[in-house]
Amino acid sequence: MHATSSVVLLWLSLMAGGAAAQGNLVSGNGARRIELGPDDSGVLTEIAVSPGLSTVILFDSELAQEGIALEGRHVFSNVDVGRTTMRLVPSERGTSGEKLRVSVRFRDGAAPAGASFLLTIHPARADSLVEVYRNARTVESYQQEAREARAETLRCQEENARLVSEHDVPGGLAGLLATGGIDVNGVAGRIVTKTVSSDSKSAPQPFQVQSYRSTGRVALEVSLMGLRGDLPWTASGAALRGPPGTELKVLRVWQKSPVTSGAPGRVVIEAEASTESARGSFSLKLWEAEGPRTVTIGNVTFP
Known part of the structure; x- marks a missing residue:
C-alpha cells in the first residue's frame, strides 16, 4: 500500500506543476544555420x-x-x-x-x-x-530551411495543444486518466538508488533515486543532500540521455524547495518516452539557472 501511495503522490505532484519549470529543450538533429x-x-x-x-x-x-x-x-x-x-x-x-x-x-x-x-x-x-x-545559397537550401521551419512550427503547435489540454482537464488522478497519462496498468515504479552511479563532482549528491513509467511517460524522483557552501541549489533544467543518439524529451522539472547545506531537497523530472525508447541505461544531468553546479547520475533505468 505504501508503494502504491508513493506512486500516486508523485504523479499528482507532476500534474500540479511546480516551482522550477523546464525551459527550452535540447534541439533535435536539425542543423542550426548562420548567415554572414x-x-x-x-x-x-x-x-x-x-x-x-x-x-x-x-x-x-x-x-x-x-x-x-x-x-x-x-x-x-x-x-x-x-x-x-x-x-x-x-x-x-x-x-x-x-x-x-x-x-x-x-x-x-x-x-x-x-x-x-x-x-x-x-x-x-x-x-x-x-x-x-557567407555566399549565395541555393534554392534547395532555402527549401530545406522552410521544411525545418514548418517542422518547428508543428512542434510548437503540438506543445501548445498539450499545455492547453492539461490546463483544461481536472487535476490529480482524474487528470492523468483524462490526458491518457495512465491506463489500466497504472504506474510502474522502481527504486534504483543502489544501481545508479553519481559523479563525485556533483553538488549536491543524490541519496535516493526512484524511477517510474506510465503510458508514454517516464519520471524520476531524485532526493539530494550534502550541498557545500551557503548558496542554495535549485534545478532549472534536465537532460536524459540514453544509448548513443538517444535523448528523451524532458517535459518538466519540479522542485518544491531549494537544497541547502542543512536541508535535503527533492527533484521530480518528467519526460516523454514510449516503452521502446525507455529501455536501456540513461544518464541524468541537472543544472541550476545561474551557476556552474550540476548533478550527474548514470545507469538510470526505468521499469
Whole structure:
C-alpha cells in the first residue's frame, strides 16, 4: 500500500506543476544555420557548447588555417580544424556560463573576410551542428530551411495543444486518466538508488533515486543532500540521455524547495518516452539557472 501511495503522490505532484519549470529543450538533429553578410566580420554570434559534447561548425568556404584564433584552448579536450570544418569538444575544465571567442579567416579573401563566434559553455546543452553561409545559397537550401521551419512550427503547435489540454482537464488522478497519462496498468515504479552511479563532482549528491513509467511517460524522483557552501541549489533544467543518439524529451522539472547545506531537497523530472525508447541505461544531468553546479547520475533505468 505504501508503494502504491508513493506512486500516486508523485504523479499528482507532476500534474500540479511546480516551482522550477523546464525551459527550452535540447534541439533535435536539425542543423542550426548562420548567415554572414558582407559587413558581418565583426558580428559575434553565440554558439552553445557543453563539456563532453561535440559541436561541429561547417563553413561553405575554405578556412585559412593560420587565421584561426581560439580563446581558452586549454578548456577544450578536442579541437579539430579541417578545410571547411571545425570540431570543438569542451572538457570539464570549462565553467558554466563562461564565454570564449573563436575567430576564423577565409582563404579566398572575399567579403566577409572572416567571422567570429562566442562559445558559451552550458552544463548540458550544445549546438551539435552549425552551418555557416557567407555566399549565395541555393534554392534547395532555402527549401530545406522552410521544411525545418514548418517542422518547428508543428512542434510548437503540438506543445501548445498539450499545455492547453492539461490546463483544461481536472487535476490529480482524474487528470492523468483524462490526458491518457495512465491506463489500466497504472504506474510502474522502481527504486534504483543502489544501481545508479553519481559523479563525485556533483553538488549536491543524490541519496535516493526512484524511477517510474506510465503510458508514454517516464519520471524520476531524485532526493539530494550534502550541498557545500551557503548558496542554495535549485534545478532549472534536465537532460536524459540514453544509448548513443538517444535523448528523451524532458517535459518538466519540479522542485518544491531549494537544497541547502542543512536541508535535503527533492527533484521530480518528467519526460516523454514510449516503452521502446525507455529501455536501456540513461544518464541524468541537472543544472541550476545561474551557476556552474550540476548533478550527474548514470545507469538510470526505468521499469
